[in-house]
Amino acid sequence: MIPRTLEPEVMDGPEQCRAYAEADFATPNAAFVERFLATFPELTRGHLLDLGGGPADIPIRLCQALPDVRVTGVDASAPMLALAVEAARDAGVASRLTLVEDQLPCSTLEGAFDGLISNSLLHHLPDPNVFWSDVVRYGQPGAAFLMVDLTRPPSTDEAQRLMQLHSNGEPEVLRHDFYHSLLAAFTPDEVNAQLAAHGLSGLNVAVISDRHLAVWGRLTG
Ligand SMILES: C[S@@+](CC[C@H](N)C(=O)[O-])C[C@H]1O[C@@H](n2cnc3c(N)ncnc32)[C@H](O)[C@@H]1O
Numbered sequence: 352m353i354p355r356t357l358e359p360e361v362m363d364g365p366e367q368c369r370a371y372a373e374a375d376f377a378t379p380n381a382a383f384v385e386r387f388l389a390t391f392p393e394l395t396r397g398h399l400l401d402l403g404g405g406p407a408d409i410p411i412r413l414c415q416a417l418p419d420v421r422v423t424g425v426d427a428s429a430p431m432l433a434l435a436v437e438a439a440r441d442a443g444v445a446s447r448l449t450l451v452e453d454q455l456p457c458s459t460l461e462g463a464f465d466g467l468i469s470n471s472l473l474h475h476l477p478d479p480n481v482f483w484s485d486v487v488r489y490g491q492p493g494a495a496f497l498m499v500d501l502t503r504p505p506s507t508d509e510a511q512r513l514m515q516l517h518s519n520g521e522p523e524v525l526r527h528d529f530y531h532s533l534l535a536a537f538t539p540d541e542v543n544a545q546l547a548a549h550g551l552s553g554l555n556v557a558v559i560s561d562r563h564l565a566v567w568g569r570l571t572g
Pocket of ligand 1 (some may be wrong): 361362363402403404405406407408409425426427428431453454455456469470471472475476
């Protein structure tokens with residue numbers, strides 16, 4: 352297994368943000384929302400927190416699927432949030448989707464949430480503990496939790512193969528980011544160790560594709 356290689360944490364290059372927001376993540380993002388709805392069918396109202404929400408495609412889809420749910424999306428990138436604000440307005444969900452510029456560990460957010468979601472944030476963080484600390488801090492007891500992230504392949508050759516397979520034809524900036532994100536990602540064993548360190552061993556961890564893992568369950572508080 353290759354060691355983890357960090358990539359830049361915050362995505363704040365305007366060209367990088369635009370390319371990311373314009374990329375077609377419809378299939379994985381719809382799958383994230385379907386997984387959330389199938390896992391927590393009883394959650395039809397309340398307030399969700401999306402950590403590292405980026406251009407907000409997933410929270411927008413959640414707002415559309417759950418008309419009595421509000422979402423707060425947090426991201427450290429001002430250009431990414433500007434794209435998110437535009438997308439929320441265009442989708443007609445701006446009144447239920449609050450977008451906050453903050454960097455984990457969050458310093459401006461208050462309150463406890465009924466559910467926490469996060470897609471493709473964990474691998475950006477030099478120290479993953481800031482993510483799990485905020486999960487514990489902002490999830491109320493019994494809160495729904497779903498995270499999906501990349502998982503690190505065993506070799507750089509495999510990372511190259513996955514990059515060719517899944518981002519063929521994408522702009523170079525996205526191919527570059529995808530390859531380096533794979534090298535920065537965590538293995539399921541590493542994620543399990545992180546969960547144990549934060550009292551979150553009750554959550555489920557599973558590899559769900561050739562490049563993704565998911566963590567889900569109810570937070571015990
Ligand atoms: C790969 S994008 C994923 C965006 C979104 N969740 C999605 O699925 O499209 C990762 C996002 O996390 C943000 N990010 C990285 N480190 C962060 C931190 N410490 N706090 C908040 N956001 C962060 C980046 O700016 C970027 O927008």
